[in-house]
Structure formats: C-alpha cells, structure tokens
Amino acid sequence: EKVAITGVTGDAEIARIALMQVKDIPGVAARISKSLADANVHIQLIIQGIRHDQTNDFSLIISQEDAQHSQDILQRVSQEVKAQEIQVDTHVARVSVIGSGVASNPGVAARMFQALADNEINIQLISSSEIRIACIIQEDQLDSAIRALHEAFDLSNLERKTIST
Amino acid sequence: EKVAITGVTGDAEIARIALMQVKDIPGVAARISKSLADANVHIQLIIQGIRHDQTNDFSLIISQEDAQHSQDILQRVSQEVKAQEIQVDTHVARVSVIGSGVASNPGVAARMFQALADNEINIQLISSSEIRIACIIQEDQLDSAIRALHEAFDLSNLERKTIST
C-alpha cells in the first residue's frame, strides 16, 4: 500500500528544554514564550501534553546554539510560573515524516512508530499535524531512524536536511 | 509589527483521548496508533510530552463521532501498554494560528498565548510546527478564542472552517 509521503527529514542540531510541572493556569504559556521571543530565540516546536493535578510540562525544541542562553532566560521565569525543574537535553534529534498522506492515511503514524520500535528507538516527544509527524529521539539514533523510515516508506531519494513544515 | 499569519481556524467537532502513564519503551506508540489505524480511525493530532518516571502520557485528537469507538478500542490496548487510565473529553475544541510568520517570528506564539490568557482561556494541550500553532481549549471558549486571536493578529477575513495544516 503506497502512502503519499514526500520525505523523511532529520535534525540533530537541536536541544530540548522542558519546564516541568508549571501551573496550569491562563498566562503561563504566554509568559514562557514571551521571555524567549523578547530574546529573539526561535522556538522550533512547542509540545504540551495533558495536565496532572494542577500542573503541566511545557517542552520546547530550539537550536543547540540557543540552549545555554534559553536556559538562563527560563531560569528567571521558572520562579514566576512555579516550574519544579528545568530539564535541558542537547543530545536529542528530531526525525519527521512529511507528506499529504499523513492526513489521509491513518496507517502512516503506526508505520513510522513501528519502524522506530523495530530498531529499539524510544520516542521521547511526539508532535504531529495533518502533513507531518515529528518525533524527538536520542541524537545517536538519528542515522538508524532515518534508515528505518527510508525502508518503511520505500523512499528512494532521502533528504537529510531540515525543511520548514 | 505585522506578522505573516494567513488565518485563524477553529474546530469544536473534536474529542481528546489520552492514555495516561503508558510505559515509555519502544513499541508503545506503534501499538496504540496501529490499533486505531486498523479500525480506520483518523487521528488528527498526536501529542506526547516529556516522561515522568519511566511512563508517559499519549494524547490523541480525533473527531467527536469517533470518540466512543476509539475508547472501546483503546480499552483493549490499555492493558498491553500499561496505561493507568484513559481520559476522554468531548467538550474540547482546537484553535490554530496558521501562516509562514509562525516560523520566522518568535513573537507569534507569545502573542497567541497572550490573547488566550487575556480572555481567561486555559490551554490544555499545545502542538506546534513551523507554520502552525494548535491549542486545545474548552469547547465553550472557542468563539471567544477566535475573536481574541482575530484581534491580536489584526485579521480582517476570519476563517472558521478547519483546513489541513
């Protein structure tokens, strides 16, 4: 069964910063993102999952070179938003499957996740839209992830550059 | 300051299903998404945040009409992936800001979140990409969210339909 996937992309030049257990009240997401916007830090991905008790985790994907600067900024905000902890990991990579088939074919996500699972690659974060599924994985697994997805989606021309999606 | 935002879209015909505290090991995401793909359920968004002690929460946005059927399917899978709980909420809506300016201008996310905060709208889930930021909010706040974003981004032509992004 052929799905309309146009490419697999990977990027290891990223860092993941997470403010753990911030207050889950209006204004917190604005305060965090404004602090980085004011410093002109480009946020590549924002992922916030479901709340637990009255708190939530707020994860950001930024470039590796912005990691230290962003951590300093967020340290100052963390008090205000009552973050229990700030976790920074620069040893992560993003791997994405892109194409119009993501939306129209429910099997694309399962195929992507299965290809990663078959290669013992644990998925740390997931952010998906109608045309793209992005997974954050360990940086040292990026090459095998791209190879596995290349095979799973039968792609002949592989792209290893980042593209805006 | 003008940002290149092409529209604000909203959709109240959705449901949020979350498998709480699944095992954070390879294969779990594949098992969950495959169970829905096999039943031809279209997953609109997948959001998975950061792990806590070897477990993770796996949130799905689907159409409201798929909610009951999906819940039944996931009940059967939850044992296998050791989900502590399945949370279903059909009283949610998705509001998105879309445009090339999302990527190039770090202030877009802060402006979106601030507009929601100013209207006392709590953001339950966030999934963003380079061209789109989607927030899951309470269904009964969708109209005020769209109005607030319309004002914040100075959009004259408002789109209330869902588009593939």
Ligand SMILES: C[C@@H](O)[C@H](N)C(=O)O
């Ligand atoms: C956690 C954060 O997203 C909060 N719920 C807000 O609306 O800002």
Ligand SMILES: C[C@@H](O)[C@H](N)C(=O)O
């Ligand atoms: C939780 C789930 O995403 C798991 N980490 C996996 O890789 O499948």
